[in-house]
Amino acid sequence: MSVELRQRIYEELDSLILVDPHTHINPHAPASETLADILGYHYYTELAHSAGMPKSEIEDPDAEPRERFGRVIGYLGPLRNTIQYSWFVDIARAFFDFSDDHITPDNWEQLYDQALEKMSQPNWPDEVLRISKLESVFLTNDFDDRLEGFDTNVYIPCLRTDELVFHLHKPEVRRRLEGATDTALTNLPALKDAIGALFDHFVSRNARACAISLPPDFAPTRVLDGRAETALENVLRTPEDCDQRDCRALSNFVFWTLTENCAEHRMPFDLMIGVNRGVYANGVFQGQDLYDSRVSLIQYAELFNAFPQVTFPISVLASVTNQELVSYAWIFPNVLTSGHWWYSNTSSFIERDLAARLEAVPGTKQIGYYSDMYKLEFGLPKFRMYKQVLAKVLAERFVIDQGWSEQQAVQLGSQVLRENVDRAFPKLG
């Protein structure tokens, strides 16, 4: 009974046209050029490396895409149990008519060629969006991105601010900020102006969110202008060596200033909480980051209290933080639950985290899912995975456990999948 019920709910949810509220798509090259782009995604390179593939082989600068792809295929055997491998098979089936059980050293070449032909068609990105039932996707833009040359109604800009908050002590970052805003960063007012100018630019280009990823030990606090001024002076005087306390003061000041600008421009601030960068120093590209799950949202209490007018869609890296997220979203009007991030973006973690959210956070305050993808082809399998888990939770915990009608369940699913994205990220400017 339950399996058929899930399937019916899934099919209703799968008929929706969605907006993907967080991706790393490059709007100038949104889809893959070859299947090597697919297996070049860090989920595959890091898992293949973890299962025994040498980094030198993965990141060989001399290898052509076809060769790189074929090499990784040889290491997929140990990954067949992973949900990430299932995304790849889903892509092969949905887009490239693949029909075998597995992608192996014996059958990959035909698949590669078939994909190459489709990917070479000029309208391929639009075709992927159409098949994936995605109407638009949010980007992750460097603060100095010109945001030109693409349709900002389909590829919606989002101001990514990690570098501003954590690396402003680096001359190169300051130079880029000066260039982007035509401002000399000689003192604190100039820094404030520069940040304000970024927001003006992004809003004028249809940006609908500001975003940042944060390490587990970050605990934002308001820093007085005087303290920030001193920190900035010290950084400017000795650019080669930022005192840790100055760095922290500057980080906090920039973070707070960004939030003030979010308030002023009514822009939501996506907080992605919990990542430690570079933990596995010799890992493959983008396969080096991990975390310390000992983080608490109480570190953000001052922020949530200080900015009641700013919407904070929150993602947490570890499932053990999910209950705190549920509780904070349950009483703070400005805290929203947002997606299932990275190491929590696998079926069993989604299932338990989602169940906890659906039963205790107002239905209007949950952003169900984002793909986090770098290439458009991943939207389909990732959203499918989520919709399958969502259908399971709705079937088991609402229809069966609580006697909801299927229609009510589908409505709730639709709300977290689509309506809340429109609600949380309205058009600005």
Add this chain to the structure above:
Amino acid sequence: MSVELRQRIYEELDSLILVDPHTHINPHAPASETLADILGYHYYTELAHSAGMPKSEIEDPDAEPRERFGRVIGYLGPLRNTIQYSWFVDIARAFFDFSDDHITPDNWEQLYDQALEKMSQPNWPDEVLRISKLESVFLTNDFDDRLEGFDTNVYIPCLRTDELVFHLHKPEVRRRLEGATDTALTNLPALKDAIGALFDHFVSRNARACAISLPPDFAPTRVLDGRAETALENVLRTPEDCDQRDCRALSNFVFWTLTENCAEHRMPFDLMIGVNRGVYANGVFQGQDLYDSRVSLIQYAELFNAFPQVTFPISVLASVTNQELVSYAWIFPNVLTSGHWWYSNTSSFIERDLAARLEAVPGTKQIGYYSDMYKLEFGLPKFRMYKQVLAKVLAERFVIDQGWSEQQAVQLGSQVLRENVDRAFPKLG
């Protein structure tokens, strides 16, 4: 199969007459007077506020109950997915013949009037208890409560001690303690005497538990009398400004003294571990508290070792602490698992926490559930929710997974629901 099995087990469990071992019922006004009392419960006001209802509208001192009720109804739409909303619908159906799908701006007035009529009947509290199959409920009494004017066999006193432990540095609290015990708190022996007098009074009035809620950073330790004496002197000398170390010494001393009295009077000490008060400073009444889930029961190791003769029914606020609770109850004879508290009191957290307890903690050491309610009408839907989850876990993890008979499963359920409450909280004095 499983659904029918669950249903049969549920019906058996639902036929039991229960004792609710922790509530905030006012024995002088145990039931609601209007439905505004129901929607005035912080679960609704904080969720409605979180979903967009202004605090000023919720806490408008000029609004009549009927008006207040109608206003919150307008904000219930976004809460329909929550388990808390389902409690409200359950109440409307079980007590007031409500039969629509939802309570809306269009149908609430009839419900309100119907409820008003029933609630106005003089025997309404008894009627609620009868329908809810509750024989008695434990209270949460201020330390200076006279405990008079009610039937202590139905409304069982419980000495709540948060103020004594954490606010004794406040003159007002000391004044109340002096008044309640007719003791001048001039030195440490007097303080000990006063605390002893509270226990004598409570035991004489049929109290069966001492209780406290504790912040995540509390780690009780024995303080020498000399250190406590100094702390008390300092507090008495400069009442306006308690040094943090003195406050902590005094808290620890009072906590330890309370536990000594529990030992002497054979009274269980309910520890509710993990809450941070006032995190959302501008939240609605009782909707401001949250937590830091980074807490460990190892903070209580000294206590559990020092008082083997005291029963400690333990509640933890966050589900991530549940495994520690299971493990500590598994080897410490004096540690009991107790209920599913507050932010963990929703179906999916109960399900996973309960499953872990039932498979590893002696069956005699688990207090299944308490309602934590402020008005009697909430006992029914909250216990129902628990009994449904209990039936599910018993059906799936004992009958199906382990081949237990239904009768054995019902016996285990009955043990944690009822027998263990009698066992853990015997009549004293």
Add this chain to the structure above:
Amino acid sequence: MSVELRQRIYEELDSLILVDPHTHINPHAPASETLADILGYHYYTELAHSAGMPKSEIEDPDAEPRERFGRVIGYLGPLRNTIQYSWFVDIARAFFDFSDDHITPDNWEQLYDQALEKMSQPNWPDEVLRISKLESVFLTNDFDDRLEGFDTNVYIPCLRTDELVFHLHKPEVRRRLEGATDTALTNLPALKDAIGALFDHFVSRNARACAISLPPDFAPTRVLDGRAETALENVLRTPEDCDQRDCRALSNFVFWTLTENCAEHRMPFDLMIGVNRGVYANGVFQGQDLYDSRVSLIQYAELFNAFPQVTFPISVLASVTNQELVSYAWIFPNVLTSGHWWYSNTSSFIERDLAARLEAVPGTKQIGYYSDMYKLEFGLPKFRMYKQVLAKVLAERFVIDQGWSEQQAVQLGSQVLRENVDRAFPKLG
């Protein structure tokens, strides 16, 4: 459907001949002599004590085995819900033709006698292994074990190193190390030589792993030889009083040296992370240890980076650390997930932890289970419990949720149950 499917998968998995990669078996007395050895396992004594049995009665030096057994039986009633009790019933049924529902004060004597007769047969250990479908078991050997007088192909040595790392400041431990290696521990090079000699000896006796259990606050780091030399000198000079910093330096030095030897001898290093010893000081034998779940694998980042050539099968004590384990094993090639340890070795924790591993860690990097047993009879019920959960997860999350064939599911189960043990712990020397 799901129940029959699980059963079919279970039967396939149950037909495999396994290797148990971590036990505490004494190879000179591997099986039980009487049923008192079974109920003498700390899981029963600590649970019976927790449920009310006095320690003095459990550890009565004057009681004969039969009497001790009979006494514990009297306290089993409250434990019938526990998974540990179910292991006991499983043992009684599988080995001793027991067929009642429960073992009680009324029927234990016949069972005891029946067991005594079987256990007295000279080939009983081999018979237990045969019935349990275990081909060999890994031991936990003291560093000064001679490793003689048993078949190291069935009872595979494993070098346990807790004492070396955490108690080398004790003269007795140093004396034993000196005796085992014929080395005078007068300086650092001698200590290194002694540790090297242990590895040579263990490898020559077919050892296939080094192992250690670690407290939650341990964070291994490389210590310079000079610092370690100073620490060793101080310890040698004042053996009665080890300065905490010296102790820590010495611990880190020994730990690092052990890991270097693992690298040199290609020996895996089992890390069992998270236990606090002696938390319940008055608990029964082996029933005193608990934990603080606030531990992170980031404490091991330096180690994992420094020794890419060493395989680290990792066990975590608390389920809340499981997601970190999954994530670290997902990107670090040298990190493997290993079994379900102690307080996490119950069905519901295994189910959630296993589901998370199977969907995100390469299939070749998961060591499904070890029994941790002290007597051979426990291998059967413990592995059965695991295989049942494994069959459930494979049925529900792979066959039903993802459309895998039963055969594919069984292959994955077989991989984590058996193949990966051979892969992770190859024969050395």
